[in-house]
Amino acid sequence: EDQVTQSPEALRLQEGESSSLNCSYTVSGLRGLFWYRQDPGKGPEFLFTLYSAGEEKEKERLKATLTKKESFLHITAPKPEDSATYLCAVVGDSGGYQKVTFGIGTKLQVIP
């Protein structure tokens, strides 16, 4: 069974204090790893897809990286508007693309 574990559950940063969120996964044959951002009372917003170890994607202050066992979402010089819950999800060979396993998320708070 595919599994996703995100850590920490919650993270509080000062504005400008860079850090990383972790997504550890267990999957049979990774087809894709996805990062989403979710604001309170809203649906998840797609950020990145990573397909293979060594791949990196960037968007503004966010950079996602992937190894064979985990993914990191690096946040450089965060701003208060980066405060949100960040979700990680994986798709593996078992069950096809419809069987997306989501993590519980990391709740990030950036303090001015």
Added chain:
Amino acid sequence: NAGVTQTPKFRILKIGQSMTLQCTQDMNHNYMYWYRQDPGMGLKLIYYSVGAGITDKGEVPNGYNVSRSTTEDFPLRLELAAPSQTSVYFCASSYSGKGGYTFGSGTRLTVV
């Protein structure tokens, strides 16, 4: 673009009542999904559709039904509501079916 539109945003149901959660997308996506999100748990797939007229069960389909008569609409029907169906429901769509979903803003349902 409106993206994925869900209605209603909030609803309180009594045990045993029925209701339909509406979902419409204007991106001409073939793939559509219904998820539920509960505190401390990752998003769980209820039902999905790969095109008009085609639907299939996800991980937690019991107590729900869906239909897909058009590409745009994917309503979720709750029959005989139970307290266990208290949750936030998200509809999502995808062009390729390979992740990177566009989510709606959700329906918060309480069954009392």
